[in-house]
Amino acid sequence: MNTPSTHSQQPDAMTGRTDLGRRLAARREALGLSRDELGRRCGADGTYITYLEEHAASPAIGTLVRVADALGLPVNYLVAGPGIAFRTSAEAVTARAAGTEVAFEIDNIDDVTATGWSVLAVGELAAFTDPDETHHLNTTARSQPWAGGPRSHWMKLTPTRITGRHVVHDS
Template sequence: MKSIPPTPHPQSGATAGRTDLGRRLAARRVALGLSREELGRQCGADGNYIAYLEENTASPAVGLLVRIADVLGVTVDDLTGANAGRVRGRATARRDTVLAPLDEEECRELLGTHGVGRIAVFTPEGPAVLPVNYTVAGTTIAFRTAAETLAARAAGTEIAFEIDNIDDVTAGGWSVLAVGELRAVTDPQEIRHLTATARSHPWAGGPRTHWMKLDPVRLTGRRVVHAP
């Protein structure tokens, strides 16, 4: 590996980033609780070079980017921001496309692959669709919100929860829809369990400690497939 001249940089646990790559790398590293030295050891690089990537404009080798992304649990495009502004769903449709239903087991497996979904609720002003950071606990879909939000006020009503995935390269994708009654979580033990197993805090920020849950009475899904 080409040697990099020493440059001043913050302490190993600090967040930083002067470029899009540097900011994304630092944010993800800190979110996982890794120091620069720990990340370097796991991906086969020196901690000082990780600091250099975070603090300077650099063009690391593709192999190193792949290893860093793998350790951080993201793709190279996620890490570099290559797909951040890309509008999905504009690929030309294929003529051999059909919609195939997903069984309940596959729907539950797909629910575990995402961390952000959308809930559809009824409000006095009409229907609303809201993005939420969610977690799956057994058969329950749960998310945190603030006590006076539209989502919290929808407790006791029937809602829909949806996630999807779009693949522009293959003009394919899938979606999963869960329907059931939204309820507030009040049991202290259940609240502790959900809090301990949640992947992250809600991205919206603020004091969002009000847990809501949905136990679907209907779980369906569809996948766009192409005839052989």
């Protein structure tokens, strides 16, 4: 008589699991957190954390920021009014590029779903010089820059052109 297997399916074999889900789970597990504990830290239910980890989810940006903060993951830029703000070193090449046209790109590729997206913003780069604006950015930022060394010099790209693309795999 054959006995049915009692082994549960491994999370990576679950259909619908995306790069986001795998990364969230890996970071949560590396920190030794349960799904319920992560949920408590970011103001979500543990079952929602399970959903984010195991399904192709599209959480709101606010949810992503809270989860990233709870996991200690850096979000290295902010949308500041009509611009994109980020920190760098005052001595960095980027800081010296103030007053010139620059490009800022953010993208994501998900190997599991064979999809991806990319957004490119082009515009003039400027340094934040107003102490009140800098204070606001420092208190609004949910993480520290991941690059080593001091990164307390705030820069702002004011886009004049924004382009993007969504990449999908033809089945």
